[in-house]
Amino acid sequence: MSPILEISGLSKTYASGFQALKHVDLAIETGEIFALLGPNGAGKTTLISIVCGLVNRTDGTVTVAGADIERDYRAARSLIGLVPQELATDRFESVWDTVAFSRGLFGRPKNPAYLEKLLRDLSLWEKRDERIMALSGGMKRRVLIAKALAHEPRLLFLDEPTAGVDVELRRDMWRLIRELRETGVTVILTTHYIEEAEEMADRIGVITGGELILVEEKAALMAKLGRKELILQLCEPLSEIPAALGRHKLELRAGGSELVYVYDATRESADVASLVTELSAAGVHFRDLRTTQSSLEDIFVGLVNGGRA
């Protein structure tokens, strides 16, 4: 299947001369949940804004289901829903009117049954006649999602969907995003929360300084996450690892005074017990031990501070 979103060589230099995106390539498959992680000012909003036709690209191509976002703007844009961070307008309108209006903007025929289902799914049905200004912050967020979905898009962008919301609403959002995927909607979300990316995403992209420096399956990142080290401080330094311990992944560090066992925390923890028994049998004694574990946060911070995966 061809990707629903294809970005190739995308660059953006603002009128100020600032280059916010540098040759970004990215293909998003239909039905996936993709999380774009990056620090403030990384270029996430610029990227989304270009795809949604709010900002002009400087260079490169972007197609949505094959439609070029500039040459074929209407076709491309009608496939996209955008949930921005803030609700800017519509304060005096009712929930129903504002959502129905959003659908009309894309030239879609009226479909009250669809809108009713949408509002019910978002727990907004009881509030349909209320003015938006009278809603709580959480309910306003739901209205933003309803507006973005009113024209039945196939690709949904959520810009920081859970920034500043309480835990309950965050869980609700996550459930909702999963349900959307069940209906075939592809979801791209930007987030500052590593936990959110871990929880939700099939794939994770890391952007910093306008460069997309990593795109990886979450499972592969979690495998890195699962990497653990057991560091044993030896009573006597070793010059080499005893042959009897050859089946374990061991390294000597600190001039032979530390023996380090690197293992996958999700699978091989039972081996720690046998290693300790075998060490004792081989006459290797230790006076202290500690473990370290890399988290997705460590990986992320390392990447953003200049490394590459």
Ligand SMILES: Nc1ncnc2c1ncn2[C@@H]1O[C@H](COP(=O)(O)OP(=O)(O)OP(=O)(O)O)[C@@H](O)[C@H]1O
């Ligand atoms: N209209 C503009 N003119 C000049 N520079 C801009 C403009 N809009 C954004 N920038 C700059 O481009 C960079 C990327 O901004 P962008 O909003 O895309 O980042 P972001 O990753 O979404 O950040 P945040 O997480 O803070 O929302 C920033 O340094 C920003 O100051």
